[in-house]
Amino acid sequence: MAETNLQVLLRRRPKGAPVPEDFEIVETKLPEPAEGEVLVRARYLSLDPYMRGRMSEAKSYAKPVELGAVMEGQTAGEVVASRAPGFTPGDTVLGGFGWQRFSCVSPARLFKIDPKEAPLSASLGVLGMPGLTAWVGLEDIGRPKAGETMVVSAASGAVGQVVGQLGKIRGCKVIGIAGGPEKCRFVTEELGFDACIDHRGDLNAQLDAACPEGIDIYWENVGGAVQAAVFPRFRDFGRMVMCGVISQYNTVEGADSFGGAPGPNLGAVVRKRLHIQGFIVSDNGWPRYPQFRREMLGHMAAGKMKWREDVVQGLRNAPTAFIGLLQGANFGKLVVQID
Amino acid sequence: MAETNLQVLLRRRPKGAPVPEDFEIVETKLPEPAEGEVLVRARYLSLDPYMRGRMSEAKSYAKPVELGAVMEGQTAGEVVASRAPGFTPGDTVLGGFGWQRFSCVSPARLFKIDPKEAPLSASLGVLGMPGLTAWVGLEDIGRPKAGETMVVSAASGAVGQVVGQLGKIRGCKVIGIAGGPEKCRFVTEELGFDACIDHRGDLNAQLDAACPEGIDIYWENVGGAVQAAVFPRFRDFGRMVMCGVISQYNTVEGADSFGGAPGPNLGAVVRKRLHIQGFIVSDNGWPRYPQFRREMLGHMAAGKMKWREDVVQGLRNAPTAFIGLLQGANFGKLVVQID
Numbered sequence: 001m002a003e004t005n006l007q008v009l010l011r012r013r014p015k016g017a018p019v020p021e022d023f024e025i026v027e028t029k030l031p032e033p034a035e036g037e038v039l040v041r042a043r044y045l046s047l048d049p050y051m052r053g054r055m056s057e058a059k060s061y062a063k064p065v066e067l068g069a070v071m072e073g074q075t076a077g078e079v080v081a082s083r084a085p086g087f088t089p090g091d092t093v094l095g096g097f098g099w100q101r102f103s104c105v106s107p108a109r110l111f112k113i114d115p116k117e118a119p120l121s122a123s124l125g126v127l128g129m130p131g132l133t134a135w136v137g138l139e140d141i142g143r144p145k146a147g148e149t150m151v152v153s154a155a156s157g158a159v160g161q162v163v164g165q166l167g168k169i170r171g172c173k174v175i176g177i178a179g180g181p182e183k184c185r186f187v188t189e190e191l192g193f194d195a196c197i198d199h200r201g202d203l204n205a206q207l208d209a210a211c212p213e214g215i216d217i218y219w220e221n222v223g224g225a226v227q228a229a230v231f232p233r234f235r236d237f238g239r240m241v242m243c244g245v246i247s248q249y250n251t252v253e254g255a256d257s258f259g260g261a262p263g264p265n266l267g268a269v270v271r272k273r274l275h276i277q278g279f280i281v282s283d284n285g286w287p288r289y290p291q292f293r294r295e296m297l298g299h300m301a302a303g304k305m306k307w308r309e310d311v312v313q314g315l316r317n318a319p320t321a322f323i324g325l326l327q328g329a330n331f332g333k334l335v336v337q338i339d
Numbered sequence: 340m341a342e343t344n345l346q347v348l349l350r351r352r353p354k355g356a357p358v359p360e361d362f363e364i365v366e367t368k369l370p371e372p373a374e375g376e377v378l379v380r381a382r383y384l385s386l387d388p389y390m391r392g393r394m395s396e397a398k399s400y401a402k403p404v405e406l407g408a409v410m411e412g413q414t415a416g417e418v419v420a421s422r423a424p425g426f427t428p429g430d431t432v433l434g435g436f437g438w439q440r441f442s443c444v445s446p447a448r449l450f451k452i453d454p455k456e457a458p459l460s461a462s463l464g465v466l467g468m469p470g471l472t473a474w475v476g477l478e479d480i481g482r483p484k485a486g487e488t489m490v491v492s493a494a495s496g497a498v499g500q501v502v503g504q505l506g507k508i509r510g511c512k513v514i515g516i517a518g519g520p521e522k523c524r525f526v527t528e529e530l531g532f533d534a535c536i537d538h539r540g541d542l543n544a545q546l547d548a549a550c551p552e553g554i555d556i557y558w559e560n561v562g563g564a565v566q567a568a569v570f571p572r573f574r575d576f577g578r579m580v581m582c583g584v585i586s587q588y589n590t591v592e593g594a595d596s597f598g599g600a601p602g603p604n605l606g607a608v609v610r611k612r613l614h615i616q617g618f619i620v621s622d623n624g625w626p627r628y629p630q631f632r633r634e635m636l637g638h639m640a641a642g643k644m645k646w647r648e649d650v651v652q653g654l655r656n657a658p659t660a661f662i663g664l665l666q667g668a669n670f671g672k673l674v675v676q677i678d
Contacts, residue, residue: 060610061575061610061611061612220609223605223606227605236400242605242608242609243609244609245605245606245609248606265562265563265566265567265584265586265587266562266566266581266584266615266617267562267584267587268617269581269615269616269617270559270581270582270583270584270617270618270619271399271400271617272400272617273400273616273617273618273619273622274615274616274617275614275615275616275617276605276608276613276614276615276616277608277612277613277614277615277616278605278607278608278609278610278611278612278613278614279609279612280609280612283612
């Protein structure tokens with residue numbers, strides 16, 4: 001193979017919002033798989049908000065990417081060479097590593113997938129980590145029941161799209177929150193949510209209108225002002241599935257980059273018997289990936305699970321795309337198609 | 340029976356902290372049990388923080404006491420007359436109703452108890468609603484594991500005493516928080532907590548010293564500054580059992596009397612996968628009372644469950660005692676011995 005690898009490295013740690021100079025793009029030698037490893041050629045790279053945490057040295061649930069190292073991320077592609085049992089060249093796989101064209105990975109978290117089931121990029125979105133996040137969070141924490149009212153923030157995003165549609169499949173009334181009329185229209189007209197609130201407008205008035213009965217389940221992707229508007233509207237026994245707080249990820253380093261302590265007290269949690277639980281899909285999600293994928297493929301075949309992707313061409317454009325993701329510039333699950 | 344009833348009524352709704360004039364003490368005719376009812380003579384009345392909520396018209400999980408009605412509360416005493424199957428005069432019972440000497444109650448929530456098992460007043464504290472609250476909250480939400488660090492606010496109070504001792508029985512390191520050196524000494528020397536923090540001192544410094552490893556379980560009875568100091572110290576997968584926020588109960592009416600919305604976001608809940616859950620023991624606690632009582636009597640017989648009561652003599656002193664309870668003036672489970 002005369003090909004070279006193309007990699008995006010972390011050059012320096014961002015102060016606040018990342019800028020292109022925080023990244024470095026390099027061409028390097030094609031890596032060689034060690035015994036027990038698989039060499040994967042990535043066709044798509046998933047870009048996700050959690051990556052902002054990996055760029056920071058602040059204490060979090062995972063180690064930061066080291067300076068000069070390849071940016072962390074999941075890819076889908078095909079096996080080029082294998083020194084691990086069960087994988088052969090040509091296999092389509094989910095689970096390649098990093099913002100790079102080629103990676104050598106251990107097969108522990110490599111899932112062989114059937115390319116005929118769905119477009120490959122879907123395995124990074126609706127059928128990938130964001131979809132699995134939606135599914136696990138609803139199964140374990142949201143526990144939607146027919147007739148309940150569910151509010152989903154970042155509703156047109158990778159996780160939000162799936163959350164809301166799963167809520168509809170379970171018989172909930174589902175209200176999305178998204179940025180701008182185009183995203184809101186997509187959420188209601190394409191995804192079939194019952195309504196969608198534009199967070200650039202008056203949140204309180206729109207929530208009053210959309211869910212006068214209150215909120216049973218809130219899927220939290222954003223934090224900040226949206227959370228503050230939603231929280232007092234919880235009904236008794238409400239559940240807040242805390243998946244992320246993207247509005248806080250670019251807060252200045254040194255402070256708790258996830259927003260720090262709560263307000264002075266959470267008294268309403270007692271009165272309403274609220275259940276608030278944070279989760280990270282990597283804790284216990286992946287062993288359930290086969291079950292998740294089977295169920296989701298069924299929903300897709302039945303026309304009950306749509307998805308929208310925002311596909312950026314070329315790995316060299318990954319940094320700019322990622323910077324936009326943190327500002328809500330993407331529309332749908334952001335993936336990079338690797339040339 | 341020539342006796343009369345003695346009752347404490349709600350005369351008006353308090354503005355902020357209740358005052359004696361919010362109550363009215365009246366002598367009335369002895370009530371007659373209707374068919375299916377039991378007439379109970381109360382020997383002890385339980386005074387508990389939740390009663391502050393019943394005095395208010397603010398929306399909560401239970402209806403407010405109406406103006407001019409008997410203050411709500413649980414009593415322990417004996418059956419005087421019965422028109423319900425299974426109860427006969429002389430039976431010792433837990434579950435009489437209200438701040439009054441005599442009450443006619445339906446037997447649905449009346450528990451016949453053996454007066455030889457424990458002093459009668461204990462059935463309003465360690466063996467009563469506060470004890471059941473501690474037990475249910477730990478079983479369902481706290482889920483203590485040996486070696487974990489548990490922090491208990493209002494540690495010398497009715498619920499806190501039991502929470503911490505159950506934590507020790509489960510093998511936890513248990514840190515209490517209480518007001519003043521006398522209560523702190525009781526918590527460590529009598530109840531056997533590993534340490535006790537005086538909330539009148541520097542909370543952060545004392546928490547640093549007592550639990551440098553962080554906190555796995557926080558039992559929340561108080562809210563406010565104590566919660567704000569504890570929250571950032573949660574370890575991954577921490578649990579906050581939200582039982583009450585007494586520091587907020589006297590906030591001015593009209594505002595959410597339980598303290599309203601949280602701060603702008605709860606981002607650390609994601610990062611640390613925290614589980615925060617409010618609960619009210621009346622939702623699902625009482626059907627488990629027999630099991631709870633059996634277990635607790637076993638702990639008491641083994642010398643592993645102590646309790647301290649603050650016994651006020653005479654129903655006429657109930658209002659003043661209750662006002663003090665909301666200010667932390669009591670020391671141990673507050674009960675009124677009814678003359």
